[in-house]
Amino acid sequence: MAVGLVFWFGTFSQIPSSLLMSNVLLANSLIPLGMAAPSMKERQACWEARDEYWKCLDERNEDASQCKKLRSSFESSCPQQWIKYFDKRRDYLKFKEKFEAGQFQPSKTTVNS
Numbered sequence: 001m002a003v004g005l006v007f008w009f010g011t012f013s014q015i016p017s018s019l020l021m022s023n024v025l026l027a028n029s030l031i032p033l034g035m036a037a038p039s040m041k042e043r044q045a046c047w048e049a050r051d052e053y054w055k056c057l058d059e060r061n062e063d064a065s066q067c068k069k070l071r072s073s074f075e076s077s078c079p080q081q082w083i084k085y086f087d088k089r090r091d092y093l094k095f096k097e098k099f100e101a102g103q104f105q106p107s108k109t110t111v112n113s
Helices: 040-059 064-077 080-100 108-112
Strands: 003-008 011-016
Touching: 040 064, 040 080, 064 080
Parallel strands: none
Antiparallel strands: 003 011
């Protein structure tokens, strides 16, 4: 089996030549398939879908059941890692908003510990 030398994240790694031309790596590239950065249009579509979904949640007092179509659009417009990041970001921003307004109520288990 032939082996190619590839520079990957600051180190040289040996990767079998069968993988170099397969679905794992793009030929003449170090970017795994499905991991290419979204284009400007794709990023804008993702951000717009996120903003519409968040607006729906704000208008419906965080009732996600009323925003299912927008959530689906958000999930189909954005990479999975971005969705995870945006979900965590929204949770943090909502927490911060309540905390700064003095409305944060710790859970009973937090108070007792």
